[in-house]
Amino acid sequence: MLKGLIFDVDETLVYYEGYDHREWFENWVKPELEKRGIKLDYSLYSKTARLELPRTYVKKLGINPVELWRIIDEVNWKYRKKMLAEGKIKVFPDADALEELKNLGLKLAAVSNASLENALLVLRAFDLERYFDAVFGKDYANLDGVKPNPYLIHKALKALELQPNEVLVVGDSENDILAAHRAGVKAVNVVRFGRVEGADYYVDSLWELLELIRNNPV
Template sequence: MSMNAIKAIAFDLDGTLIDSVPDLAAATNALLAELGFAACSETEVRSWVGNGAKKLVQRALVAKSDREIDDDYLQQVLPLFMTHYQANLQQHSRLYDGVLEVLTQLKQAGFALAVVTNKPYKFTVPLLQAFGLDGLFDVVLGGDSLAKMKPDPMPLNHLLAHWQLGQHQLLMVGDSKNDIFAAKSAGIAVIGLTYGYNYGEDISLSGPDAVCEQFSNILAHVNHRPNEME
């Protein structure tokens, strides 16, 4: 798929712009300790993230309780996790190399930028603010901003409608097969990053249009100055 006509770019957050696993691991361990379960490692948490907070908690509880977790119990403990994550938000996270510089360059060049993440919205905005990224994005969609989240294409279809763009004019950039599948379902181009969280799988196996090992590499795949947004 050609990327020559791209006017807008949607970015995943965790594992793409920010390495947030250290904070998520701290919150997960605080929850496990409160519930009387054994602690988890940061490596384990890296393999559990990508489908939103609820799925992360479910995977952690199944792994450490060694039993199935029903939805009623999950709904009961999820607010506890949210409290622990709020307390640990941006305590240990870090921006990946080149992110601020590249996003600034893309913004100055005239691209419309969005964040499309499965992280709850109430955590997404403070995290962007903490790293000085909030002013660079025209739209921020959390995992609970719409009725469905990635890998469903709804958030990307929402952007196409919001900006009145053709499918060939929107690009998705992410580190997970959830990003790749959402983009493919929406009929848009997608770049897969190798350094993030993808359940231990090679991102190229999901068939992105391009694969980049560093965030700055995405600049080679888009025109440096798009036509003005209509």
């Protein structure tokens, strides 16, 4: 019986108007790293961000990986604050369905590859935090524990006190689906920007997710 849902945050509940990953790195992150004497190009950054290389790989360059990611996350917080002030971070209109999902008696968690502070910043900006029993972001004690690693999904399951077969993971990306399946949880792909292969269920909106749950005790 379904008892809980674990949601991705970025591009599932909120989206970023005009965001370009490389441009963000070159204009926001790289200058701040250089101020601290850290040289890191976009190619290596993106490989570690996507876990094509472990995040500890930068130790080979004499860079402390925890320090590196704390700086990146501080920059990201400033970037998000600016984007919010300019109205360029927006909530998907169907996020209202969270209230109805909560009213079904389900436990809800949010899990993000961003830092906890950055995840909470956008959730609070749109008054979404109140729907969640637990929120998790990047763990500096386990930098490689971000999705598609199942680590954060396991943390959410523990916090919700639920078993993998009692939960669905809801997200927009392949990382969400892989993390769910590696944790033994079924995954719902919210088709925001294209269908991701491998999900157990597909919905076009959170309202459709609500109907799926109401009509099928998945």
